[in-house]
Amino acid sequence: MFQYESDSVVMIDGLWLIDYANTKNLKLGDKFGEFTLKEITNGVGESNPGYLVFESDN
Numbered sequence: 779m780f781q782y783e784s785d786s787v788v789m790i791d792g793l794w795l796i797d798y799a800n801t802k803n804l805k806l807g808d809k810f811g812e813f814t815l816k817e818i819t820n821g822v823g824e825s826n827p828g829y830l831v832f833e834s835d836n
Contacts, residue, residue, distance in 0.1 A: 804818060804830070
């Protein structure tokens with residue numbers, strides 16, 4: 779995980795779901811602590827799995 783200095787973007791590389799029995803369906807507007815889910819982009823395969831965009835509530 780690292781943060782770009784110029785635009786305050788945080789990148790997380792290699793985030794994997796481990797607990798398949800307790801998965802969540804995410805919707806725009808869902809809150810996780812101090813963050814709100816703003817965008818969900820579907821991927822097109824293993825090399826491009828898509829991404830989630832969160833915005834700080836602060």
